[in-house]
């Protein structure tokens with residue numbers, strides 16, 4: 547199979563575009579897709595400070611690499627949840643990446659800050675690891691972005707992440723959640739805007755890009771992801787994609803075009819400042835403080 | 850040839866196309882990349898008898914901030 551652009555041996559075929567490409571033209575193609583997403587949704591400008599949340603995996607490292615290559619002002623944040631060997635390994639990949647590309651990396655470790663990893667808090671709150679994990683990550687990236695005056699938080703969510711969440715929410719008709727699957731969430735008070743520049747790329751594309759660009763990334767999965775229901779959604783969508791290439795992309799594009807149908811179901815909620823930490827919250831004490839500052843919350847008579 | 854995928858290893862004594870190898874493992878081409886040394890293989894590529902190839906799963910369950 548030959549590269550459509552130069553006739554050299556193809557490194558990959560992109561079925562969705564019916565396009566075989568060599569290493570060089572594939573990497574160029576991927577970078578153009580990221581530029582297009584940033585441009586199409588006016589995500590950020592060159593002079594803005596970007597905080598990229600990284601996990602050591604292919605998506606967040608490929609995103610950091612591309613943004614850095616395109617000349618954006620990028621800093622990295624890794625949140626160490628203390629999930630045994632998995633978190634230790636993730637941290638090593640993040641540190642190596644930051645060193646190799648001379649990028650600044652901030653690490654927040656639950657064990658160092660709170661004396662125990664995320665599982666310790668699950669026992670205490672009877673919540674699942676995954677539900678606490680999402681809350682903790684959101685809390686810290688919002689906090690760091692605000693306190694360190696970043697303009698935007700960028701995450702490595704790709705097309706597969708977006709369409710699997712979309713399908714899951716549509717199957718459950720949780721229409722008020724659908725707007726969270728937007729490529730850009732605007733700034734709101736202390737919450738900085740959030741951008742997903744990889745939304746035009748599939749997981750296979752980001753993995754191939756990371757590999758062909760010489761980025762070492764963690765291939766081990768979080769031990770809790772085996773139960774993550776949206777993995778099932780991903781497999782289903784990939785079955786369809788295999789027989790009808792382009793379905794995932796057109797599903798997502800259709801969602802963006804029909805957003806007005808769901809916008810009216812969007813929950814308009816008033817956020818208040820948490821009494822303990824001052825960050826935006828639905829209640830007087832935010833979920834993070836209810837979990838991590840339980841005693842203080844109790845003393846304040848709020849739980 | 851030797852092909853590794855997760856904890857499984859399969860061996861064949863005859864050259865084989867990547868497409869047929871993926872089928873033998875029951876894998877969807879959208880969910881993997883196929884690595885030989887520092888290059889990727891397309892579905893049409895042949896894996897030769899002396900080659901060692903690895904299949905990397907690319908579907909992940911969690912993303913930062915999910």
Ligand code: SF4
Nearest residue numbers: 676679768770771911
């Ligand atoms: S699978 Fe792992 S990384 Fe993903 S939400 Fe659950 S605990 Fe967090």
Ligand SMILES: [Zn+2]
Nearest residue numbers: 549552568571
């Ligand atoms: Zn080429």
Ligand SMILES: [Zn+2]
Nearest residue numbers: 820823832835
């Ligand atoms: Zn709080």
